[in-house]
Amino acid sequence: MKKFNLRLCVAVWVGLSTLNATAQQLGLGNRFGTTPATETTIDYADPKEYTIAEIIVTGNQFLDPNSMVSMSGLKAGDKIKVPGDALNSAIKKLMDQKILEDVEILARKIEGGQIWLEMQIREQARLQKVTFEGIRKGEQESLNDKIKLIKGRIISNTIVKNTQLAVKRFFIDKGFMNVKVQMQQVADSARGNAVLKVIVNKGKKVKIRQIVFNGRKEIEEGKIRNKLKGTKQMRFGRVFTPSKYIPKKYDEDKEKLIAFYNKNGFRDAVIASDSIIQNPDGKTIDIVFNLDEGPRYYIRNITWDGNFLHGSDSLTRILGLKKGDIYNPEEIEKRLSGNPGQDVSSFYQDDGYLYYNCRPVEKSIEGDSIDIEMRMFEGKQATINKIILNGNTKTSDHVVMRELFTLPGQKFSKTEIINTQRQLSQLGYFDPEKIGINPIPHPEDGTVDIEYTVEEKPSDQIELSGGWGGFIGFVGTLGLVFNNFSIKNINNFKAWRPLPAGDGQKLSIRFQASGRQFQTYTFGFTEPWLGGKKPVTFGINLSHTVYRAINQFNLFQRAQFGGGGNTRDLQFIGAYKNTGITVSLGKRLKVPDRYFVLSTALSYQRYTLDSLDLFGIGFPTGVSNNVTFNTTLSRNTIDNPQFPRNGSSFSLSGTFTPPYSLITGNTNFSSKEAQLKWVEYHKWMFDASWFQTVAGKLVLSTRAHMGFLGRYNQNLPISPFERFVLGGAGLAGFGMFALAQDIIGLRGYQDRALVPIYNTLSNVDASQATDANNQVAGGRSLGGVAFSKYVLELRYPLSLNPSATIFGLVFAEAGNNWGTDKSGGKYRDFNPFDLKRSAGVGAKIFMPAFGLIGIDWAYGFDPLPGQTRRSGPQFHFTIGQQIR
Numbered sequence: 001m002k003k004f005n006l007r008l009c010v011a012v013w014v015g016l017s018t019l020n021a022t023a024q025q026l027g028l029g030n031r032f033g034t035t036p037a038t039e040t041t042i043d044y045a046d047p048k049e050y051t052i053a054e055i056i057v058t059g060n061q062f063l064d065p066n067s068m069v070s071m072s073g074l075k076a077g078d079k080i081k082v083p084g085d086a087l088n089s090a091i092k093k094l095m096d097q098k099i100l101e102d103v104e105i106l107a108r109k110i111e112g113g114q115i116w117l118e119m120q121i122r123e124q125a126r127l128q129k130v131t132f133e134g135i136r137k138g139e140q141e142s143l144n145d146k147i148k149l150i151k152g153r154i155i156s157n158t159i160v161k162n163t164q165l166a167v168k169r170f171f172i173d174k175g176f177m178n179v180k181v182q183m184q185q186v187a188d189s190a191r192g193n194a195v196l197k198v199i200v201n202k203g204k205k206v207k208i209r210q211i212v213f214n215g216r217k218e219i220e221e222g223k224i225r226n227k228l229k230g231t232k233q234m235r236f237g238r239v240f241t242p243s244k245y246i247p248k249k250y251d252e253d254k255e256k257l258i259a260f261y262n263k264n265g266f267r268d269a270v271i272a273s274d275s276i277i278q279n280p281d282g283k284t285i286d287i288v289f290n291l292d293e294g295p296r297y298y299i300r301n302i303t304w305d306g307n308f309l310h311g312s313d314s315l316t317r318i319l320g321l322k323k324g325d326i327y328n329p330e331e332i333e334k335r336l337s338g339n340p341g342q343d344v345s346s347f348y349q350d351d352g353y354l355y356y357n358c359r360p361v362e363k364s365i366e367g368d369s370i371d372i373e374m375r376m377f378e379g380k381q382a383t384i385n386k387i388i389l390n391g392n393t394k395t396s397d398h399v400v401m402r403e404l405f406t407l408p409g410q411k412f413s414k415t416e417i418i419n420t421q422r423q424l425s426q427l428g429y430f431d432p433e434k435i436g437i438n439p440i441p442h443p444e445d446g447t448v449d450i451e452y453t454v455e456e457k458p459s460d461q462i463e464l465s466g467g468w469g470g471f472i473g474f475v476g477t478l479g480l481v482f483n484n485f486s487i488k489n490i491n492n493f494k495a496w497r498p499l500p501a502g503d504g505q506k507l508s509i510r511f512q513a514s515g516r517q518f519q520t521y522t523f524g525f526t527e528p529w530l531g532g533k534k535p536v537t538f539g540i541n542l543s544h545t546v547y548r549a550i551n552q553f554n555l556f557q558r559a560q561f562g563g564g565g566n567t568r569d570l571q572f573i574g575a576y577k578n579t580g581i582t583v584s585l586g587k588r589l590k591v592p593d594r595y596f597v598l599s600t601a602l603s604y605q606r607y608t609l610d611s612l613d614l615f616g617i618g619f620p621t622g623v624s625n626n627v628t629f630n631t632t633l634s635r636n637t638i639d640n641p642q643f644p645r646n647g648s649s650f651s652l653s654g655t656f657t658p659p660y661s662l663i664t665g666n667t668n669f670s671s672k673e674a675q676l677k678w679v680e681y682h683k684w685m686f687d688a689s690w691f692q693t694v695a696g697k698l699v700l701s702t703r704a705h706m707g708f709l710g711r712y713n714q715n716l717p718i719s720p721f722e723r724f725v726l727g728g729a730g731l732a733g734f735g736m737f738a739l740a741q742d743i744i745g746l747r748g749y750q751d752r753a754l755v756p757i758y759n760t761l762s763n764v765d766a767s768q769a770t771d772a773n774n775q776v777a778g779g780r781s782l783g784g785v786a787f788s789k790y791v792l793e794l795r796y797p798l799s800l801n802p803s804a805t806i807f808g809l810v811f812a813e814a815g816n817n818w819g820t821d822k823s824g825g826k827y828r829d830f831n832p833f834d835l836k837r838s839a840g841v842g843a844k845i846f847m848p849a850f851g852l853i854g855i856d857w858a859y860g861f862d863p864l865p866g867q868t869r870r871s872g873p874q875f876h877f878t879i880g881q882q883i884r
Contacts, residue, residue, distance in 0.1 A: 125194035175244025178203035268294030352411030355379030458848035537586035574612025622673035723783030726754035748838025748860030756819030789815030
């Protein structure tokens, strides 16, 4: 009779049932291979019962031996039959853990009725690292990020298979349909580790040669092709939508194709079959769709069931569909509940009927006509019980609560919830993409709790730049803006992180310098809820500017003959100082609606000129005082200040100085100093912006800006202060705003280059020649007294992450700047159709710490005033949100 050692392994367990029970016997094993002192035969036909005296585990490197014994289900003292099911079951349990490559159970010794067992295990290798062959370094990095295998992890068959599939799917999604992926383990038996080697043969990228639509009759083929956003056939010039075949996008496009048919009334449309045909070249495929369009259906009758509060005619009128309209289930759902403020659900839920529900049912289909029955449940009105606020870790509760349009005790309103979401987005403290709203109804008592969830985002900004400007000295800017400041915690040093925050106030400090030549200091503070009970805005702004004109001849000599770098040795030929203070108040209005704001401001500016004729009008030395009263009416419904998708913003403002000349009756002044001692003018500005999502994430932005500067006294020229200068990025530059001008951007033209040539006061000859920068001989151009600007942009977001919102854009814009005649008072040059045009592309990034930063390339199609050549291509770099 044949004898074996007692070695029960997986192979034995699998094949044990097929062994001939009367023809097999097992002998007592010895793991060291020596001949045992005694031999006990184990007859399969006559199993014997033994008591386990001891179990030891060998071969383990990382696994705990006690855990292995426990998982086997065996323990010392158990009675088992040898051979028997207990050993087979123990091996199966261990292998089912998927952490072992092999298991053997040996009988070390049998003595009397006891048996000593040894579990020999071989652990599965642990991952040392993953390597790739046959692909680029960038692809390797992308795959490492995708599969994310952790070092030290057990390399199971499942891990290997999933990794292989993930790599294959990665390249298929890039158009490599024929990719082959081979997996190899390079073992390090001494350490029990292994390198997982991924060998990739990408093959050739497969593109779609042509797409054929069989059975298409009713809808134009071009419209169908446009709906296949991720599945395009090859054609010359296709760049942005490559024609590679990606299975995932292909499946999505098939669903979009049927949805498009359904939207156009073809409710029965199906893709009867579709085929992907591999061409002999191995590089291209053909796709064939066999369509069954079915008939186009139309709406015949619309009836309502379950409506008691409102009549059927009223509901049909709000629905906006009539007999003969194309049957479009998607449009029906949108008109029922997908257009806040204008749909049927808003009609009910804005009046508190939270439990309203309406389900359209196809009641009858005859030929190409469908009768629709709207089955409604109106329910009862719900009252807001309480507001729950989560996620505002920095902003105080009262700052958020005062912005809500849904308050306890009010009736539930769907529109007001959406308005609240928009209002919270406009605060700028929270990520607009993550503002959550969760109504929690309580039908038992007719109330509802509303839970708002927000996520704080960085809202403070820092502007920091600097360098050494040679003879000029230090050149730089330091600006700090705290948009969620808390002045009441100024003495609570525990709340300084780095400054007290959370009360929604704004504190700004800015210093800008160009050595001794130019310095400006500004300080601003805004309280959006003065007194804390009503939305009354209070603001104060202080500024001081010093500008000194350098003796350029002296500077040239120093540069030529080595005059040293001491900035104190610079010679200045004149100076300008400006000190100002502005106090403002604003209030949200209730009429015509809550989006209107009326604000007023009182401002005083003191200009001091010392031997510096900035305007070129014979006014080199003197003091000018500018006292103004401003009132602004604005309306803002923009949904997101960083990247608006919907909404509009309008603003009309008027700025007025006292009419000194009309009060005193004096128009004959002895000097320019006397005439400009008290500046007088009235100024009007209009700004409008409109945003609308046109498709997907693509947003259309249109803007219009206009300005007008006037005088009270027809016997005096228009003031040289507060004039308009157009061109470039709309940035003032060092010292430029010292002229008290409005700097307005117009891409495609040089900075501040669009100023009228014939734009002088009466004592300057308007026929004087100007240079390329429109500088009137003897002084700077004064700027325009009327301007208009129009902008059209298409924007597409590349990232909506609150830490870096990035979007690209294409644009076209036009504008111009008009002056006066020689007398300085008439607007004969004004022509709203004489515009300087441009177009271009750009990109912008909004980072909370730095604000909005942008770069644009634009082509100016028209020449600058006084020139004959087109402005041509220009690059523009912008910092900050440009108003105009």
